[in-house]
Amino acid sequence: QSALTQPASVSGSPGQSITISCTGTSSDVGGYNYVSWYQQHPGKAPKLIIYEVNNRPSGVSNRFSGSKSGNTASLTISGLQAEDEADYYCSSYTSSSLYVFGTGTKVTVL
Amino acid sequence: QVQLVESGGGVVQPGRSLRLSCAASGFTFNSYGMHWVRQAPGKGLEWVAVISYDTTNKYYADSVKGRFTISRDNSKNTLYLQMNSLRPEDTAVYYCAKDRAGIDFDPWGQGTLVTVSS
Numbered sequence: 001q002s003a004l005t006q007p008a009s010v011s012g013s014p015g016q017s018i019t020i021s022c023t024g025t026s027s028d029v030g031g032y033n034y035v036s037w038y039q040q041h042p043g044k045a046p047k048l049i050i051y052e053v054n055n056r057p058s059g060v061s062n063r064f065s066g067s068k069s070g071n072t073a074s075l076t077i078s079g080l081q082a083e084d085e086a087d088y089y090c091s092s093y094t095s096s097s098l099y100v101f102g103t104g105t106k107v108t109v110l
Numbered sequence: 111q112v113q114l115v116e117s118g119g120g121v122v123q124p125g126r127s128l129r130l131s132c133a134a135s136g137f138t139f140n141s142y143g144m145h146w147v148r149q150a151p152g153k154g155l156e157w158v159a160v161i162s163y164d165t166t167n168k169y170y171a172d173s174v175k176g177r178f179t180i181s182r183d184n185s186k187n188t189l190y191l192q193m194n195s196l197r198p199e200d201t202a203v204y205y206c207a208k209d210r211a212g213i214d215f216d217p218w219g220q221g222t223l224v225t226v227s228s
Contacts, residue, residue, distance in 0.1 A: 001172070
């Protein structure tokens with residue numbers, strides 16, 4: 001199972017919106033609405049911020065939103081803040097009853 | 111609140127074995143599947159294995175199949191990962207995570223570092 005493809009880095013100024021893409025195949029991202037996104041600050045464990053493509057767990061800011069089109073899912077962070085600087089990973093359930101993560105994206109707030 | 115605490119990491123020589131533990135609290139452990147996910151130093155996340163709430167189903171990543179075994183003791187609220195025939199490329203922080211609806215991982219423990227080196 002190959003990792004899902006994400007851009008290595010994305011940057012934006014405070015207050016701006018940025019979007020991170022996550023590209024897979026019809027056997028994972030395109031085949032299920034089971035894409036989730038995780039935020040990981042340096043030295044910390046990942047935290048779930050989006051599940052089932054576009055749902056936010058309780059307590060997660062509504063500045064985070066998700067979407068999907070075909071084999072590509074996207075995470076948008078609006079009103080970018082300094083605290084959003086972190087690594088972001090997508091993941092998907094797969095047709096093999098397994099799980100695959102994205103390659104990860106480093107978000108920098110300029 | 112849900113708490114997951116991993117232990118058992120350390121430095122081990124190639125070819126040797128190690129067992130990781132994940133102590134769970136704050137939820138009904140025997141009602142949820144559990145995962146292991148690892149992260150090599152400076153690298154991305156890699157899903158390792160999952161076990162169903164009743165141990166009926168276990169699945170593994172191809173990279174560890176045949177070498178790693180996931181298990182659980184519901185009487186002790188503890189998840190395990192038995193790692194045999196360890197390789198340098200198994201060096202990583204190993205996280206346990208509670209399964210959410212069979213789809214994703216929430217929350218995660220703080221991780222335990224495994225270093226495979228001679």
